[in-house]
Amino acid sequence: MKSFIVFALIALCAPGVFAQSAPKALIHAIQKKFAQVKDYSATVRMEFDIPSVRLTPVEGDVYFKQPDKFRVKTEGIIFLPKQNPYFTLQSIRDTNAYVAIFAGEETVQATKTQVVNVIPHDNAGELILAKLWIDPGRKLILKSQLTTKTNGTLTVEQGYGRFQESALPDWIRFTIDVARFKVPKSVAVDLSASKNTPNLPAKGTGTIHLIFTNYKLNQNLSDAVFAQGK
Amino acid sequence: MGTLLRIELFKIGTKPRSYIGFAAITVIVLLIELALWLDGRSYLQFILQALEQSFQVQGNLLNGNLVSFIILQTLIVQMPLLVALIAGDLVSGEAASGTIRLLLTQPYSRAKILWAKYFAVSIYVFLLIFWLGLLALGGGFLLFGSGDLVVLKSDELIILKAADTLWRFMAAFGIAFLSLSVVATFALMLSCYTDNSIGPIIASMAVIILFTIIGTLEVPLFDRIKPFLFTTHMIVWRSMFDQPLDWGAILRSLWVLVLHIALFLGVSFFHFTKKDIQN
Numbered sequence: 001m002k003s004f005i006v007f008a009l010i011a012l013c014a015p016g017v018f019a020q021s022a023p024k025a026l027i028h029a030i031q032k033k034f035a036q037v038k039d040y041s042a043t044v045r046m047e048f049d050i051p052s053v054r055l056t057p058v059e060g061d062v063y064f065k066q067p068d069k070f071r072v073k074t075e076g077i078i079f080l081p082k083q084n085p086y087f088t089l090q091s092i093r094d095t096n097a098y099v100a101i102f103a104g105e106e107t108v109q110a111t112k113t114q115v116v117n118v119i120p121h122d123n124a125g126e127l128i129l130a131k132l133w134i135d136p137g138r139k140l141i142l143k144s145q146l147t148t149k150t151n152g153t154l155t156v157e158q159g160y161g162r163f164q165e166s167a168l169p170d171w172i173r174f175t176i177d178v179a180r181f182k183v184p185k186s187v188a189v190d191l192s193a194s195k196n197t198p199n200l201p202a203k204g205t206g207t208i209h210l211i212f213t214n215y216k217l218n219q220n221l222s223d224a225v226f227a228q229g230k
Numbered sequence: 231m232g233t234l235l236r237i238e239l240f241k242i243g244t245k246p247r248s249y250i251g252f253a254a255i256t257v258i259v260l261l262i263e264l265a266l267w268l269d270g271r272s273y274l275q276f277i278l279q280a281l282e283q284s285f286q287v288q289g290n291l292l293n294g295n296l297v298s299f300i301i302l303q304t305l306i307v308q309m310p311l312l313v314a315l316i317a318g319d320l321v322s323g324e325a326a327s328g329t330i331r332l333l334l335t336q337p338y339s340r341a342k343i344l345w346a347k348y349f350a351v352s353i354y355v356f357l358l359i360f361w362l363g364l365l366a367l368g369g370g371f372l373l374f375g376s377g378d379l380v381v382l383k384s385d386e387l388i389i390l391k392a393a394d395t396l397w398r399f400m401a402a403f404g405i406a407f408l409s410l411s412v413v414a415t416f417a418l419m420l421s422c423y424t425d426n427s428i429g430p431i432i433a434s435m436a437v438i439i440l441f442t443i444i445g446t447l448e449v450p451l452f453d454r455i456k457p458f459l460f461t462t463h464m465i466v467w468r469s470m471f472d473q474p475l476d477w478g479a480i481l482r483s484l485w486v487l488v489l490h491i492a493l494f495l496g497v498s499f500f501h502f503t504k505k506d507i508q509n
Contacts, residue, residue, distance in 0.1 A: 053281065054473050055389040076378040077289035077389050079281070151284060179280045185384045206284065 023100035023116040027092055027132075029139045034089055034167040039065040039221040043214040046078055050206035052181035055079065062212065067093070069226040081174045081208060082151050083126075085158075088144045091127045092118055108133045108142045109159060126150065138164055152177040163215050171211045178206040231346060234338055238350035242316060251312035251358050255305065259365040262301050266292065267373055277382060293377030294370035295395045299471065300382075301366040302399075306406055306467065309358065310413040310438045316354055317417035318431035320347045321502065325425040331507055340503045348418060348495065355410045363403050381471045388473050402467040405480075408487050409464035413438065415494035416460075422502045460490045 044062040048055045060074030070084035084090075092098055103115040118130040126149050133143035138160070146154045154176055158169035180203065242248050266273065270292045278287060321344075324330040333343060379395045381388035390398070413434065420430035441461035444452045456462045466483035469476060 050281075050285075052385060053387045053389070056391065056473070072288065074289065076391060077287065077291060077380065079285040079287055082284070082286050176284050178284045180385075181280050181387060182385055183277050183382070208285075 023102050023114070023134075024095050026114065026116065026134055026136060026139065027100060027118075028095055030134070030141060030167060031089060031093060031095075033139055033165070034086075035066070037064075037066070037166045037168060038218045039063070039069075040168065040215055040217045041219065041221065042212045042216065044072060045211045045213075046072075046074075047209040047211070048079055048206070050079060050208075051178055051204040053079065053206075062210075063221055063225050065221050065223070065226065069223070071226045079206075079208060081154060081176055083146070083148070083154060085156065085169075085172050085210070087127075088130055088132070088141065088146060088156065091120070091125070091130065091146075097121055103131070106133060108135075108157075111135050111142060113142055140164060140167055163217075166217060168215055168217075169212065171209065173210075174208045176206050176208070178204050180204065231342060234336075234342060234346035235349050238320075238346045239353060242350055242354055245316075245319075247315055247319075248354065250315065251309075252361055254308075254312060255358065255362050256365060258305055258308075259301055259362070259369060262304060263297060263369050263373055266297055266300065270297075270374075281387075290375065290377040291380055292374055293379075293392075294367065294372075294374045295377060295379035295390075295392065295399075296382075297370035297374050298366040298399065299379060301362075301370070302402065302406075302467070303382075305362060305366075306409075306465075307442065309362070309406070309410060310464070311435050312358065313351075313355055313410045313413045314417045314431055314434035314438065317351045317414040318421050318429075318434050319427040320351060320418055321421040322424045322430050323421075323427040325507075326427050334507060340505075341499060344418075344422075344499055344502050348415070348498075351414045351418065352411060355414055356407060359403050359407050359410065363399070367399060379471070381473075388471065390471065390473060398470045402470045405467040405470065405484065408484065408491075409467065412460050412464065412487050412490045412494070415491050415498065419494040419498040419501075422498045422505065460487065463487050 041061060041063050043059065045057055045059050047057045055077070058074050058076055058078050060072055060078070063069075063071045063073070064086070068084070068086070068090050070086065072078065072080060092100075098118050098120045101117045101119070103117045106113055106115055112135075113133040114136050116132045116134055118127075118132060120127050127146060128149055129147040131145040132141050134140070135142050140160055141158065142160075143155070143157045146156070148154060154174060157173045157175075159171045160168075161170040163170070274291055275282070278291075281287065321330070324333055334340065336343070338346075376392050378392050379390040381390060416437070417430055417434040420433050421427075424430055438461060441459045445456055445459060445462050445465075463483035463486045466480055466487075469480050469483075
């Protein structure tokens with residue numbers, strides 16, 4: 001009888017334990033892969049599709065240093081997401097700080113992925129919920145949807161190529177919720193503005209596409225590179 | 231013709247009112263530059279607050295290009311009044327002071343005399359624009375440095391590369407010259423009809439203010455009138471900062487402005503060459 005009860009308890013708890021440990025193991029494997037990159041520099045081309053903002057593509061240099069230093073250097077004006085591209089990995093670095101739940105399988109970029117929901121234990125943190133689409137074979141995050149406390153929902157999609165062994169993407173596309181841009185005519189001194197402009201929705205989504213080339217890994221980048229100002 | 235032009239330029243140069251425009255431009259430009267230098271960041275933060283909720287905007291936004299653009303937006307609306315002050319006095323001022331009979335006894339045709347007055351006021355307009363450009367761009371770059379231009383619209387932001395802005399400013403100044411030439415010829419035309427100098431100046435200013443109000447008010451009735459008002463086409467300089475450029479609309483407006491200049495000049499010549507000078 002005793003042995004039956006023990007067996008029944010194990011049988012009941014096992015799916016829960018598996019749901020926790022398998023996704024966490026997958027996330028841990030991705031973290032381990034990415035940890036091999038101490039720092040990198042690359043050339044980046046940025047393409048913008050933001051409602052009410054017309055901005056032609058911009059080229060520049062990008063620098064990263066573990067654990068969370070990230071900088072884009074360009075000549076002109078650019079719009080960047082408030083979170084850096086590695087915000088997801090940084091937020092789930094400590095595997096004890098969140099719950100990971102396997103939530104099915106989906107196809108992303110023609111690859112079968114495992115969907116993992118990540119819920120941090122700490123309610124005070126910026127990340128409220130993360131949904132990750134992970135390629136279990138290559139151990140790469142192909143897509144993530146982040147719900148943040150201050151910046152709404154952010155979707156990050158990543159495509160990999162030459163540097164997939166280091167979990168460094170060839171491109172990243174951010175999709176961000178954007179409030180409609182509107183200022184009074186008198187403030188913009190916009191006499192040519194017409195009331196006939198179409199009634200745009202109060203909210204829309206903007207995308208920023210970063211395309212990386214010329215990766216140079218582990219060069220011992222100085223912290224000065226990440227200081228603001230030129 | 232050269233002698234006549236020099237005489238007309240001398241007349242404009244000796245009138246104290248000719249310097250009001252330069253003084254007004256200098257004070258306003260320096261005031262705007264000082265205000266933006268002291269508090270420009272707050273102004274930009276207010277404009278960009280909706281976008282900064284979602285993005286971090288990186289780069290030098292408050293630069294010479296933006297400052298020059300703001301100055302142009304603010305001042306070009308007021309400059310027609312400064313031009314009317316001079317052009318409205320060109321013929322009627324001579325009639326009021328009694329020098330017109332003396333002028334017409336010179337061995338020059340009336341048409342030549344009017345051409346000289348027109349060229350003289352055009353040079354004045356050019357110098358006014360040049361002064362505005364020098365102060366706006368020169369002062370702007372000196373105080374704020376260079377950078378991409380953020381073109382402010384009430385419902386849109388256009389960001390132009392720094393290297394892509396200078397030719398647009400030059401074209402905008404060129405269009406502003408053409409626009410102010412419309413005002414100058416309009417005031418010159420009114421000036422040919424009266425014998426006192428205040429009338430044409432006030433009438434020109436009144437027409438410009440009226441047309442500008444009609445152009446600004448969003449009333450459906452006025453929407454049908456707006457395309458026929460020269461003031462509607464005078465703000466086409468702003469289209470030089472669009473991306474992509476709507477060349478069709480720009481050329482159409484330039485054509486309308488040229489037609490207005492030709493019309494006002496034509497009426498001026500027709501009346502002045504036949505005018506019965508009685509005083």
